Amino acid sequence: MSRRQKEIPLSQRKLPSVVSEKARAPLAVVLGSPAEVAHCLSFLKGIDATCYQMDLHQAERLKEELTERQIAATVTTKADVWDLPNDFQTVLYLPARGGERELKIDAIEQTYHILRPHGTLLVWSPVEREPFFPAQLKKIYGRYHAPLMNGQSVLWSQREGDRPRRRHEIVFQARLADGPSHRFVSRPGVFSYGRFDNGARALVETMVVHPGDRVLDLGCGCGANGIFAAQFAGDKGHIAFLDSNLRALALAEMNARANGVLSFETVASSRVEGLREGSFDVVLANPPYYANSAIARLFIERGRALLKPRGRFYLVTKRVEEIGEVMTQTFEYVEAAMHRGYTILSNTETMA
Numbered sequence: 001m002s003r004r005q006k007e008i009p010l011s012q013r014k015l016p017s018v019v020s021e022k023a024r025a026p027l028a029v030v031l032g033s034p035a036e037v038a039h040c041l042s043f044l045k046g047i048d049a050t051c052y053q054m055d056l057h058q059a060e061r062l063k064e065e066l067t068e069r070q071i072a073a074t075v076t077t078k079a080d081v082w083d084l085p086n087d088f089q090t091v092l093y094l095p096a097r098g099g100e101r102e103l104k105i106d107a108i109e110q111t112y113h114i115l116r117p118h119g120t121l122l123v124w125s126p127v128e129r130e131p132f133f134p135a136q137l138k139k140i141y142g143r144y145h146a147p148l149m150n151g152q153s154v155l156w157s158q159r160e161g162d163r164p165r166r167r168h169e170i171v172f173q174a175r176l177a178d179g180p181s182h183r184f185v186s187r188p189g190v191f192s193y194g195r196f197d198n199g200a201r202a203l204v205e206t207m208v209v210h211p212g213d214r215v216l217d218l219g220c221g222c223g224a225n226g227i228f229a230a231q232f233a234g235d236k237g238h239i240a241f242l243d244s245n246l247r248a249l250a251l252a253e254m255n256a257r258a259n260g261v262l263s264f265e266t267v268a269s270s271r272v273e274g275l276r277e278g279s280f281d282v283v284l285a286n287p288p289y290y291a292n293s294a295i296a297r298l299f300i301e302r303g304r305a306l307l308k309p310r311g312r313f314y315l316v317t318k319r320v321e322e323i324g325e326v327m328t329q330t331f332e333y334v335e336a337a338m339h340r341g342y343t344i345l346s347n348t349e350t351m352a
Protein backbone atom coordinates (compact mmCIF):
# COMPACT_ATOMS: atom_id res chain seq x y z
CA MET A 1 0.00 0.00 0.00
CA SER A 2 1.40 3.40 -0.94
CA ARG A 3 2.06 6.10 1.60
CA ARG A 4 -0.68 8.21 -0.02
CA GLN A 5 -3.29 5.50 0.45
CA LYS A 6 -2.29 5.07 4.08
CA GLU A 7 -3.07 8.72 4.73
CA ILE A 8 -6.71 8.52 3.65
CA PRO A 9 -8.73 9.72 6.65
CA LEU A 10 -11.15 7.29 8.31
CA SER A 11 -14.05 9.48 7.26
CA GLN A 12 -13.30 8.61 3.62
CA ARG A 13 -12.81 4.86 4.06
CA LYS A 14 -15.37 2.10 4.03
CA LEU A 15 -16.16 0.82 7.50
CA PRO A 16 -14.07 -2.35 7.94
CA SER A 17 -16.26 -5.47 7.87
CA VAL A 18 -15.00 -6.61 11.27
CA VAL A 19 -16.44 -3.42 12.79
CA SER A 20 -19.90 -3.88 11.26
CA GLU A 21 -19.89 -7.58 12.16
CA LYS A 22 -18.91 -7.06 15.78
CA ALA A 23 -20.81 -3.85 16.54
CA ARG A 24 -23.77 -4.81 18.76
CA ALA A 25 -26.12 -2.48 20.59
CA PRO A 26 -25.86 -0.71 22.85
CA LEU A 27 -22.81 0.83 21.16
CA ALA A 28 -20.59 3.61 22.48
CA VAL A 29 -18.43 5.53 20.01
CA VAL A 30 -15.56 7.06 21.95
CA LEU A 31 -13.93 10.27 20.68
CA GLY A 32 -13.17 10.59 16.95
CA SER A 33 -13.76 13.71 14.89
CA PRO A 34 -17.39 14.64 14.13
CA ALA A 35 -16.90 13.59 10.48
CA GLU A 36 -15.42 10.20 11.46
CA VAL A 37 -18.10 9.38 14.03
CA ALA A 38 -20.96 10.31 11.69
CA HIS A 39 -19.29 8.36 8.89
CA CYS A 40 -19.05 5.19 11.02
CA LEU A 41 -22.64 5.49 12.18
CA SER A 42 -23.84 5.93 8.61
CA PHE A 43 -22.76 2.29 8.05
CA LEU A 44 -24.49 1.15 11.25
CA LYS A 45 -27.86 2.80 10.67
CA GLY A 46 -30.48 2.11 13.31
CA ILE A 47 -28.05 0.88 15.97
CA ASP A 48 -28.61 2.25 19.48
CA ALA A 49 -25.48 4.44 19.77
CA THR A 50 -24.07 6.88 22.31
CA CYS A 51 -21.19 9.11 21.19
CA TYR A 52 -18.75 10.23 23.88
CA GLN A 53 -16.92 13.54 23.53
CA MET A 54 -14.85 15.39 26.10
CA ASP A 55 -15.30 18.82 24.55
CA LEU A 56 -18.55 20.75 24.08
CA HIS A 57 -17.42 22.32 20.83
CA GLN A 58 -16.72 18.92 19.26
CA ALA A 59 -19.99 17.58 20.65
CA GLU A 60 -21.94 20.46 19.11
CA ARG A 61 -20.28 19.91 15.72
CA LEU A 62 -21.03 16.19 15.94
CA LYS A 63 -24.71 16.84 16.69
CA GLU A 64 -24.89 19.09 13.62
CA GLU A 65 -23.19 16.46 11.47
CA LEU A 66 -25.56 13.71 12.68
CA THR A 67 -28.62 15.87 12.09
CA GLU A 68 -27.41 16.73 8.60
CA ARG A 69 -27.00 13.05 7.78
CA GLN A 70 -30.26 12.11 9.52
CA ILE A 71 -28.54 9.71 11.92
CA ALA A 72 -30.20 9.17 15.29
CA ALA A 73 -27.63 8.86 18.09
CA THR A 74 -27.10 10.35 21.53
CA VAL A 75 -24.12 12.67 21.97
CA THR A 76 -22.84 12.99 25.51
CA THR A 77 -20.05 15.13 26.93
CA LYS A 78 -18.39 14.15 30.19
CA ALA A 79 -15.03 14.49 31.91
CA ASP A 80 -14.32 10.76 31.69
CA VAL A 81 -15.38 7.88 29.45
CA TRP A 82 -16.17 5.83 32.56
CA ASP A 83 -18.75 8.44 33.58
CA LEU A 84 -21.00 6.71 31.01
CA PRO A 85 -23.16 3.82 32.25
CA ASN A 86 -21.18 0.56 32.35
CA ASP A 87 -23.66 -1.18 30.13
CA PHE A 88 -22.30 -1.18 26.57
CA GLN A 89 -22.09 -4.33 24.52
CA THR A 90 -19.61 -2.72 22.13
CA VAL A 91 -17.30 0.26 22.27
CA LEU A 92 -15.82 1.68 19.08
CA TYR A 93 -12.81 3.85 19.85
CA LEU A 94 -11.56 6.19 17.10
CA PRO A 95 -8.14 7.51 18.16
CA ALA A 96 -6.86 10.70 16.55
CA ARG A 97 -3.97 10.46 14.14
CA GLY A 98 -0.94 11.80 15.94
CA GLY A 99 -3.04 12.45 19.05
CA GLU A 100 -1.68 12.53 22.56
CA ARG A 101 -0.24 9.11 23.50
CA GLU A 102 -1.34 9.39 27.12
CA LEU A 103 -4.91 10.15 26.07
CA LYS A 104 -4.96 6.94 24.01
CA ILE A 105 -3.76 4.90 26.99
CA ASP A 106 -6.34 6.59 29.19
CA ALA A 107 -9.15 5.96 26.68
CA ILE A 108 -8.29 2.25 26.37
CA GLU A 109 -8.24 1.95 30.16
CA GLN A 110 -11.55 3.75 30.60
CA THR A 111 -13.41 1.85 27.85
CA TYR A 112 -12.91 -1.35 29.87
CA HIS A 113 -15.12 0.03 32.61
CA ILE A 114 -18.12 0.83 30.44
CA LEU A 115 -18.37 -2.59 28.79
CA ARG A 116 -20.70 -5.36 29.86
CA PRO A 117 -19.00 -8.64 30.76
CA HIS A 118 -17.66 -10.17 27.50
CA GLY A 119 -18.42 -6.91 25.70
CA THR A 120 -16.15 -5.95 22.80
CA LEU A 121 -13.81 -3.01 22.31
CA LEU A 122 -12.99 -2.18 18.70
CA VAL A 123 -10.17 0.22 17.90
CA TRP A 124 -10.15 1.61 14.37
CA SER A 125 -6.98 3.57 13.95
CA PRO A 126 -6.00 5.70 10.95
CA VAL A 127 -2.42 4.56 11.48
CA GLU A 128 -1.64 1.25 9.90
CA ARG A 129 0.27 -1.27 12.02
CA GLU A 130 0.52 1.06 14.98
CA PRO A 131 2.65 -0.92 17.46
CA PHE A 132 1.25 1.06 20.35
CA PHE A 133 -2.30 -0.34 20.53
CA PRO A 134 -1.52 -4.07 20.60
CA ALA A 135 0.71 -3.57 23.64
CA GLN A 136 -1.90 -1.43 25.41
CA LEU A 137 -4.78 -3.80 24.66
CA LYS A 138 -2.76 -6.74 25.89
CA LYS A 139 -1.89 -4.90 29.08
CA ILE A 140 -5.43 -3.78 29.87
CA TYR A 141 -7.66 -6.44 28.26
CA GLY A 142 -5.28 -9.40 28.48
CA ARG A 143 -5.74 -10.40 24.82
CA TYR A 144 -6.30 -8.69 21.53
CA HIS A 145 -7.15 -9.72 17.97
CA ALA A 146 -5.69 -8.05 14.92
CA PRO A 147 -7.46 -9.41 11.83
CA LEU A 148 -5.61 -8.94 8.56
CA MET A 149 -7.60 -6.18 6.97
CA ASN A 150 -5.83 -5.26 3.75
CA GLY A 151 -4.24 -2.07 4.95
CA GLN A 152 -6.83 -1.21 7.61
CA SER A 153 -5.89 -1.10 11.24
CA VAL A 154 -8.62 -2.62 13.40
CA LEU A 155 -7.96 -4.33 16.70
CA TRP A 156 -10.45 -5.83 19.07
CA SER A 157 -10.53 -7.20 22.59
CA GLN A 158 -13.13 -8.51 24.99
CA ARG A 159 -13.76 -7.57 28.56
CA GLU A 160 -13.20 -10.60 30.78
CA GLY A 161 -13.61 -10.11 34.51
CA ASP A 162 -12.97 -6.94 36.50
CA ARG A 163 -10.00 -4.69 36.96
CA PRO A 164 -9.51 -1.74 39.30
CA ARG A 165 -9.95 1.69 37.76
CA ARG A 166 -6.60 3.27 37.09
CA ARG A 167 -6.66 7.02 36.61
CA HIS A 168 -3.89 8.48 34.46
CA GLU A 169 -2.70 11.71 35.95
CA ILE A 170 0.42 13.70 36.67
CA VAL A 171 0.76 16.10 39.58
CA PHE A 172 3.06 19.06 39.05
CA GLN A 173 4.09 21.93 41.29
CA ALA A 174 4.65 25.54 40.34
CA ARG A 175 5.23 28.84 42.13
CA LEU A 176 5.63 32.49 41.22
CA ALA A 177 8.84 34.11 42.49
CA ASP A 178 8.92 33.60 46.27
CA GLY A 179 5.21 32.88 46.48
CA PRO A 180 3.73 29.66 47.81
CA SER A 181 4.13 26.50 45.78
CA HIS A 182 0.89 25.22 44.23
CA ARG A 183 0.15 21.61 43.41
CA PHE A 184 -1.85 20.88 40.26
CA VAL A 185 -3.36 17.61 39.12
CA SER A 186 -3.34 17.23 35.32
CA ARG A 187 -4.82 14.55 33.09
CA PRO A 188 -4.45 13.50 29.44
CA GLY A 189 -6.59 15.49 27.04
CA VAL A 190 -6.19 18.72 29.02
CA PHE A 191 -3.58 21.35 28.26
CA SER A 192 -0.92 21.28 29.50
CA TYR A 193 -0.44 17.73 30.69
CA GLY A 194 2.17 17.22 33.39
CA ARG A 195 3.71 20.68 33.47
CA PHE A 196 3.02 24.36 33.91
CA ASP A 197 3.07 25.81 30.40
CA ASN A 198 5.71 28.47 29.73
CA GLY A 199 3.19 30.72 27.99
CA ALA A 200 0.90 30.45 31.01
CA ARG A 201 3.82 31.34 33.26
CA ALA A 202 4.59 34.39 31.12
CA LEU A 203 0.92 35.40 31.40
CA VAL A 204 0.60 35.13 35.17
CA GLU A 205 3.96 36.81 35.74
CA THR A 206 2.69 39.79 33.73
CA MET A 207 -0.90 40.13 35.00
CA VAL A 208 -1.85 42.65 37.66
CA VAL A 209 -4.48 41.34 40.07
CA HIS A 210 -5.60 43.38 43.08
CA PRO A 211 -7.13 42.16 46.34
CA GLY A 212 -10.86 41.63 45.88
CA ASP A 213 -10.69 41.36 42.07
CA ARG A 214 -13.12 39.19 40.13
CA VAL A 215 -10.99 37.23 37.65
CA LEU A 216 -12.02 35.12 34.66
CA ASP A 217 -9.65 32.32 33.67
CA LEU A 218 -10.83 31.94 30.07
CA GLY A 219 -9.97 28.53 28.59
CA CYS A 220 -8.76 27.50 32.02
CA GLY A 221 -7.29 24.02 31.35
CA CYS A 222 -6.45 22.58 34.76
CA GLY A 223 -6.99 26.03 36.31
CA ALA A 224 -3.43 27.04 37.13
CA ASN A 225 -3.72 30.65 35.91
CA GLY A 226 -6.88 31.36 37.91
CA ILE A 227 -5.38 29.72 40.98
CA PHE A 228 -2.32 31.98 40.75
CA ALA A 229 -4.65 34.94 40.30
CA ALA A 230 -6.49 33.90 43.47
CA GLN A 231 -3.20 34.24 45.34
CA PHE A 232 -3.40 38.02 44.66
CA ALA A 233 -7.18 38.46 44.68
CA GLY A 234 -7.27 37.02 48.22
CA ASP A 235 -10.24 35.99 50.34
CA LYS A 236 -12.50 38.74 48.96
CA GLY A 237 -11.69 37.93 45.34
CA HIS A 238 -13.59 35.58 43.06
CA ILE A 239 -12.37 33.37 40.22
CA ALA A 240 -14.48 32.04 37.33
CA PHE A 241 -12.99 29.12 35.42
CA LEU A 242 -14.43 28.61 31.94
CA ASP A 243 -13.61 25.92 29.39
CA SER A 244 -15.32 23.84 26.71
CA ASN A 245 -13.46 20.72 27.83
CA LEU A 246 -15.31 19.03 30.69
CA ARG A 247 -12.24 17.21 31.95
CA ALA A 248 -10.45 20.58 32.18
CA LEU A 249 -13.28 21.98 34.30
CA ALA A 250 -13.31 18.97 36.61
CA LEU A 251 -9.57 19.48 37.16
CA ALA A 252 -9.91 23.24 37.66
CA GLU A 253 -12.54 22.64 40.33
CA MET A 254 -10.46 20.02 42.09
CA ASN A 255 -7.27 22.10 41.91
CA ALA A 256 -8.99 25.31 43.06
CA ARG A 257 -10.39 23.50 46.09
CA ALA A 258 -7.08 21.76 46.90
CA ASN A 259 -5.19 25.05 46.62
CA GLY A 260 -7.56 26.85 48.99
CA VAL A 261 -9.41 29.15 46.54
CA LEU A 262 -12.40 30.20 48.63
CA SER A 263 -14.73 31.80 46.11
CA PHE A 264 -14.89 30.34 42.63
CA GLU A 265 -17.24 28.96 39.98
CA THR A 266 -16.76 26.73 36.94
CA VAL A 267 -18.57 27.33 33.67
CA ALA A 268 -18.83 24.84 30.82
CA SER A 269 -19.23 26.69 27.54
CA SER A 270 -17.79 26.66 24.04
CA ARG A 271 -19.10 30.16 23.27
CA VAL A 272 -17.99 31.94 26.44
CA GLU A 273 -21.56 32.18 27.69
CA GLY A 274 -23.09 31.79 31.13
CA LEU A 275 -21.42 34.73 32.91
CA ARG A 276 -22.70 38.22 33.63
CA GLU A 277 -21.45 40.86 31.17
CA GLY A 278 -19.41 43.75 32.59
CA SER A 279 -18.66 41.90 35.82
CA PHE A 280 -14.92 41.05 35.77
CA ASP A 281 -11.90 43.12 36.78
CA VAL A 282 -9.45 40.81 35.01
CA VAL A 283 -9.68 38.31 32.14
CA LEU A 284 -6.78 35.91 31.48
CA ALA A 285 -6.46 33.96 28.21
CA ASN A 286 -3.95 31.55 26.70
CA PRO A 287 -5.92 30.52 23.60
CA PRO A 288 -5.09 27.40 21.58
CA TYR A 289 -3.35 27.78 18.22
CA TYR A 290 -5.62 25.40 16.33
CA ALA A 291 -8.64 26.75 14.40
CA ASN A 292 -6.46 29.66 13.19
CA SER A 293 -7.33 32.66 15.30
CA ALA A 294 -11.04 31.86 15.63
CA ILE A 295 -10.85 30.88 19.29
CA ALA A 296 -8.52 33.77 20.13
CA ARG A 297 -11.07 36.10 18.51
CA LEU A 298 -13.90 34.53 20.50
CA PHE A 299 -11.89 34.92 23.73
CA ILE A 300 -11.01 38.55 22.94
CA GLU A 301 -14.51 39.67 21.91
CA ARG A 302 -16.35 37.83 24.67
CA GLY A 303 -13.63 38.68 27.19
CA ARG A 304 -14.13 42.35 26.48
CA ALA A 305 -17.90 42.06 26.93
CA LEU A 306 -17.41 40.40 30.31
CA LEU A 307 -15.00 43.07 31.62
CA LYS A 308 -16.02 45.97 33.84
CA PRO A 309 -15.44 49.37 32.18
CA ARG A 310 -11.84 49.70 33.43
CA GLY A 311 -11.19 45.95 33.51
CA ARG A 312 -7.87 44.43 32.41
CA PHE A 313 -7.54 41.83 29.65
CA TYR A 314 -4.36 39.76 29.24
CA LEU A 315 -3.73 37.28 26.43
CA VAL A 316 -0.52 35.34 25.79
CA THR A 317 0.48 34.31 22.28
CA LYS A 318 3.27 33.71 19.82
CA ARG A 319 1.08 34.80 16.89
CA VAL A 320 1.35 38.48 17.56
CA GLU A 321 0.47 39.90 14.15
CA GLU A 322 -2.74 37.99 13.63
CA ILE A 323 -4.01 38.21 17.16
CA GLY A 324 -2.71 41.74 17.70
CA GLU A 325 -5.00 42.80 14.86
CA VAL A 326 -8.04 41.30 16.58
CA MET A 327 -7.00 43.02 19.81
CA THR A 328 -6.76 46.43 18.13
CA GLN A 329 -10.16 45.87 16.48
CA THR A 330 -11.65 45.16 19.90
CA PHE A 331 -9.89 47.47 22.38
CA GLU A 332 -9.07 51.18 22.09
CA TYR A 333 -5.68 50.75 23.70
CA VAL A 334 -3.46 47.67 23.19
CA GLU A 335 -0.01 47.05 24.56
CA ALA A 336 2.38 44.19 23.77
CA ALA A 337 4.91 43.02 26.36
CA MET A 338 7.57 40.40 25.60
CA HIS A 339 8.25 37.91 28.36
CA ARG A 340 9.92 34.48 28.29
CA GLY A 341 9.74 34.41 24.47
CA TYR A 342 5.98 35.07 24.45
CA THR A 343 3.98 38.21 23.82
CA ILE A 344 1.36 39.29 26.31
CA LEU A 345 -1.24 41.48 24.65
CA SER A 346 -3.21 43.65 27.01
CA ASN A 347 -5.62 46.58 27.00
CA THR A 348 -3.70 48.08 29.88
CA GLU A 349 -0.13 49.03 30.74
CA THR A 350 1.73 45.84 31.61
CA MET A 351 4.43 45.48 34.21
CA ALA A 352 6.81 43.09 32.41
Ligand SMILES: C[S@@+](CC[C@H](N)C(=O)[O-])C[C@H]1O[C@@H](n2cnc3c(N)ncnc32)[C@H](O)[C@@H]1O
Binds near residue numbers: 200
Ligand atom coordinates in the same frame (compact mmCIF):
# COMPACT_ATOMS: atom_id res chain seq x y z
C1 LIG B 1 -3.75 26.57 25.39
S1 LIG B 1 -4.96 25.90 26.48
C2 LIG B 1 -4.66 26.92 27.92
C3 LIG B 1 -4.94 26.20 29.21
C4 LIG B 1 -4.53 26.97 30.46
N1 LIG B 1 -5.30 28.19 30.60
C5 LIG B 1 -3.06 27.33 30.40
O1 LIG B 1 -2.74 28.49 30.21
O2 LIG B 1 -2.24 26.41 30.55
C6 LIG B 1 -6.47 26.55 25.81
C7 LIG B 1 -7.72 26.13 26.52
O3 LIG B 1 -8.84 26.71 25.85
C8 LIG B 1 -9.89 25.77 25.84
N2 LIG B 1 -10.79 26.07 24.72
C9 LIG B 1 -10.60 25.86 23.40
N3 LIG B 1 -11.66 26.26 22.70
C10 LIG B 1 -12.55 26.75 23.57
C11 LIG B 1 -13.86 27.32 23.45
N4 LIG B 1 -14.43 27.46 22.27
N5 LIG B 1 -14.48 27.72 24.57
C12 LIG B 1 -13.90 27.56 25.78
N6 LIG B 1 -12.67 27.03 25.95
C13 LIG B 1 -12.01 26.63 24.88
C14 LIG B 1 -9.19 24.43 25.69
O4 LIG B 1 -10.01 23.36 26.10
C15 LIG B 1 -7.96 24.63 26.57
O5 LIG B 1 -8.19 24.21 27.89
